Amino acid sequence: MILDKKTWIVEATIKDMQQAMEEGWMTSTELVQLYLERIALYDGFLRSIIEVNPDALQIAEELDRERSDQGARGWLHGIPILLKDNIDTGDRLHTSAGSIALADSYAVKDSFVAAKLRKAGAVILGKNNMTEWANFMSPTMWAGYTSRHGLTLNPYGPGEMFIGGSSSGSGASVAANLAAAAIGTETSGSIISPASQNSLVGIKPTIGLVSRSGIIPITRTQDTAGPMTRTVEDAAILLSAIVGTDDSDDATKIDSQYKIKDYTEFLDSSYLKKARIGIPRYYYKHLDRDRLHIIESAIEVLREQGATIIDPVELPCQDTRWDANVLRYEFKKYVNDYLANLGPSLPVHSLTDVIAYNEAHADIALKYGQGTLLWAEETSGTLTEEEYLESKRKNKEMAGAKGIDHVLKEYQLDALLFLGNEEGPDLAARAGYPSITVPGGYAEHGVIAPGGYNTKGPQGITFIGTAYSEPLLIKLAYGYEQAAKHRVPPKLSFQSSE
Numbered sequence: 001m002i003l004d005k006k007t008w009i010v011e012a013t014i015k016d017m018q019q020a021m022e023e024g025w026m027t028s029t030e031l032v033q034l035y036l037e038r039i040a041l042y043d044g045f046l047r048s049i050i051e052v053n054p055d056a057l058q059i060a061e062e063l064d065r066e067r068s069d070q071g072a073r074g075w076l077h078g079i080p081i082l083l084k085d086n087i088d089t090g091d092r093l094h095t096s097a098g099s100i101a102l103a104d105s106y107a108v109k110d111s112f113v114a115a116k117l118r119k120a121g122a123v124i125l126g127k128n129n130m131t132e133w134a135n136f137m138s139p140t141m142w143a144g145y146t147s148r149h150g151l152t153l154n155p156y157g158p159g160e161m162f163i164g165g166s167s168s169g170s171g172a173s174v175a176a177n178l179a180a181a182a183i184g185t186e187t188s189g190s191i192i193s194p195a196s197q198n199s200l201v202g203i204k205p206t207i208g209l210v211s212r213s214g215i216i217p218i219t220r221t222q223d224t225a226g227p228m229t230r231t232v233e234d235a236a237i238l239l240s241a242i243v244g245t246d247d248s249d250d251a252t253k254i255d256s257q258y259k260i261k262d263y264t265e266f267l268d269s270s271y272l273k274k275a276r277i278g279i280p281r282y283y284y285k286h287l288d289r290d291r292l293h294i295i296e297s298a299i300e301v302l303r304e305q306g307a308t309i310i311d312p313v314e315l316p317c318q319d320t321r322w323d324a325n326v327l328r329y330e331f332k333k334y335v336n337d338y339l340a341n342l343g344p345s346l347p348v349h350s351l352t353d354v355i356a357y358n359e360a361h362a363d364i365a366l367k368y369g370q371g372t373l374l375w376a377e378e379t380s381g382t383l384t385e386e387e388y389l390e391s392k393r394k395n396k397e398m399a400g401a402k403g404i405d406h407v408l409k410e411y412q413l414d415a416l417l418f419l420g421n422e423e424g425p426d427l428a429a430r431a432g433y434p435s436i437t438v439p440g441g442y443a444e445h446g447v448i449a450p451g452g453y454n455t456k457g458p459q460g461i462t463f464i465g466t467a468y469s470e471p472l473l474i475k476l477a478y479g480y481e482q483a484a485k486h487r488v489p490p491k492l493s494f495q496s497s498e
Contacts, residue, residue, distance in 0.1 A: 009034045010177045011489055014079055014234045017180060021067065021078055028060040028067075028078025031180075032123055035080050039126075039178050045158065045494050048172035050085050050149045052126040054092050059123050066121075075237045077121030082182040084170050085127040085146075086134060087225065088214035089114045093124070097216045098132040098146025100365055101348045101357040108343075111214025112246045113183060113225050120241040125179050128169030133373070134190060135166040136218050136331055141368040143193075143453070144168030154197060154457065155490035161446075162453035164194030164421070170228045171198035175490060181229040181238050187218045187327060188429040189421040191226045192437045196420035196460030199439040199487055201235045201477065202228045204425065206467050207432035208254045209239075211246035216338055219330035220251070221392060222429050230487060232438060232478040236263035239470070258468040266471040272479035273306035277463075278413040281312035283423045290443035291459055295419045298440050298461045301484050302417075310411045317403035317427070325391035326430075332381040351377055400431035405466055414472055415463040428464040436473045437462040439486040 005026065012020075020026035036052065043049050053059075063078045072078070083089065086097040088107035096102035109115075114124065132146040143165030144152035152168040154161040155176040164171055167184025171194030174182045184191040186204045195202025203226045210225050217223055227238035240263045246252045279299060284292060303309050332351050339349050348354045355373055358365040379385065404427060407413065418424030425435045437460035446456025461484075463476045481487075 005030065005034060009038070011230060013231055014075055014180055014237050017079060018072070018075055018077070022072065027064045028123060029057060029064055031078065032056050032060040032080050032125065035125060035179055041495055042176055042492050043173070043178060046153050046155055046172050046176060047150050048129055048152050048169040048176065049082065049178065050098070050127045050129045050146070050169065051093060053124055056080070056123055056125050063121055063123065073121040076117065076241055079122050079180045080125040081117055081122045081238075082125050082128050082170060082173055082179040083114060084130050084167050084182070084184050086130065086185060086216035087111050087113060087183060089124055089127075091124070093127050095127070095216065096148055097134060098130050098148050099354070100147045100361065101354050102346070103148050105342060105346055107214065109214070112211035112244070112248065113242050114214065116242045116244060117183075122241070128167070128173055128182055130169055131166035134185065134187060134216070134218055136327065136372050136376070138368040138371050140371075144172075145368070147365045147367065155492060156198065156457050158494065160454065161457035162197050162455070164197035166190040167194050167228060171195055171200060174198070174200055174228055174230060176492060177489060181227060181234055183225050183238070183242070184228045185215060185223065185225045186429065187222045188426050191228060192425040192435050192460070192462060193421035195228050196437045196462065197458055199458035200228055200230060201232050201439070201481070202226065202437050202460070203235050203239055203470070204428065204435045205239065205243070205470060206434045208251040209243045209258070209468070209470070211244065211249040211252050213246055213248035217331070217334040219327050220334055221326050221330060222432065232474060232481050233264065233267055235436075236267060236474055239263050260471060263470065263474055266474040267478045268475050269479040269482045271475040272302060272483075275302075275307040275415075275476055275479075276411070276413045277302055277307050277309055277476070278313035278407060278411050278416045279309060279311035280315055280318070280407070280416055280418070280424070282314065282318045283418060287419060287422070288447045288455055290445050291419055291455055294441040294443065294459045295417070295461065298480065298484070299417065302480060305479055305483050310413060313407050313411050313413070313416070315403050315407045317398040320398050322426070322430070323391055325388050326395060328376050329379050329383055329385060329388035331376045332379050333383050336381055395430035396432070399427045400433065403427055404431055404433055404464065408466055415465045415469070415476055418462045418464065420460045420462060424464050425462060433464060433467050434470050434473055435462055435464045436477045438477045438481045440484070441486050
């Protein structure tokens with residue numbers, strides 16, 4: 001075993017940590033302390049963590065005693081995990097979605113996801129910064145910015161490279177080795193985008209695998225939580241811990257055949273020899289030279305590993321004009337439901353209250369305005385408008401049955417291949433289907449992409465499939481990861497000044 005624990009912790013996997021604790025060379029308490037030291041050293045600059053759990057060391061000590069007396073509960077026993085700041089924890093951490101309007105909000109109980117992690121023995125180390133209101137506040141807001149904590153920076157190029165959002169802090173913190181792993185949330189790209197931009201593995205699960213209860217919502221149709229890690233194996237471990245049936249979320253009441261207890265069973269790099277992967281060239285046509293080279297290189301790696309590459313494939317939906325009406329209409333309904341249950345001491349209990357609070361504190365709350373909140377406020381909140389119902393129907397039919405499902409069946413494919421968060425993950429999100437992204441390389445030169453961000457930096461390779469195809473996607477992602485090995489930690493040449 002390596003003796004320098006401060007060096008060892010960098011890029012250590014969950015199984016590495018578990019082995020070290022089982023052998024007595026490391027304790028959960030020491031793991032937490034090592035991460036707290038790294039957070040103090042680097043995160044005042046990165047601003048990826050909005051607050052640290054004041055009870056983390058005590059929880060770790062209790063789990064160490066339990067390990068000594070009874071043995072470990074499983075792979076997550078004593079492992080420090082960060083959660084996005086829209087996920088309720090019934091402890092001394094706030095849950096605010098990054099908004100100063102909720103800066104004093106404590107959840108009365110754990111979200112389903114947080115409870116599952118605690119049951120598995122994880123140490124909830126703290127809350128990650130994010131894009132405020134999960135990037136549903138303003139069309140001009142920078143990814144990773146909140147009024148409560150400021151702007152999260154990408155550790156691969158602070159202030160230069162796009163951080164991705166809205167699980168921005170989850171991406172930056174795990175990339176910089178400030179925790180073993182993190183949980184992000186996604187409505188459309190909010191796990192896949194920051195995972196791709198921070199050289200991580202991110203899994204956006206099928207809607208229904210992971211409960212949304214206790215998570216500040218945008219939409220019930222598309223929201224989900226999912227793992228953000230440095231390896232596919234770690235992502236499989238974390239996903240295994242958070243899936244489950246929740247009486248408070250009807251979407252989780254799915255057929256038992258989809259309730260996989262251990263996703264690590266699908267870490268099979270040899271499966272690529274049997275795989276059929278489709279290349280949707282239509283979605284590559286706007287890529288700049290460096291990013292096109294990265295995905296072409298990934299295709300070649302997959303081909304070398306024995307995969308059958310079908311190039312190109314056409315999706316019937318590829319020229320469809322999409323809208324955001326499902327998000328717009330559902331946000332008001334479901335955020336009102338969440339806010340209505342907050343304690344009477346808090347200043348906001350509805351979307352109307354949030355808008356008024358922001359206007360009253362405009363100097364700190366409205367750096368980028370609140371155009372998206374105002375847009376959502378115009379709806380009735382009853383989900384009865386024809387425009388909403390038609391958009392929901394169209395998303396499911398065109399992205400699912402006449403999109404992803406059609407092309408998979410037509411060409412007899414296992415999955416489709418995309419670069420990072422470029423369009424494909426949005427299709428999967430609209431259909432409610434899964435995506436997984438894996439480090440795919442590094443763009444040395446970037447261009448200014450739509451939205452004003454620089455495309456330079458880490459890029460992910462993303463596989464998408466049909467509903468509940470997580471086992472298959474994990475096989476593909478693991479095979480590619482083991483063959484390509486593109487994950488390289490950032491060089492943290494800066495230190496915090498605070």
